[in-house]
Amino acid sequence: MNYKQLVEKAYEAMDFSYSPYSNFKVGAALLTKSGKVYTGCNVEIASFGATNCAERTAIFKAISEGEHDYKAIAVVSSSRDFTYPCGICRQVIVEFSKDIDIIVAKDYDYEVYKIEELLPKSFTQIDLK
């Protein structure tokens, strides 16, 4: 699975987006080190705080199936621009992976980031020791 294929998986997941309030569709595809792909979409709830982002949907699916080691996560949206993971999702990403490639894509164009770039000086497990 190369990153272009992972972006395609994220677009497939975006089609399942449940976003009746914002009409902003997001899809994510998480590639594990074992080669599996977990996809996710954003799920909006009338009580807005209960909304879940596409990235967290994908990560929580993987965690709930015992997969903790990730190589990359691709994120796409219905926006004309790149969509970067929100603050909550950055915190979830750093919880589970310090070296994951974060692929922010729009059509066939993509950028790759490390979590240290998107969430510098993060608060993690180490700080609780």
Ligand SMILES: O=c1ccn([C@H]2C[C@H](O)[C@@H](CO)O2)c(=O)[nH]1
């Ligand atoms: O990286 C992002 C940014 C936003 N959203 C969702 C949350 C909400 O449903 C909609 C608008 O914020 O987009 C994501 O899923 N991922």
Ligand SMILES: [Zn+2]
């Ligand atoms: Zn988010």
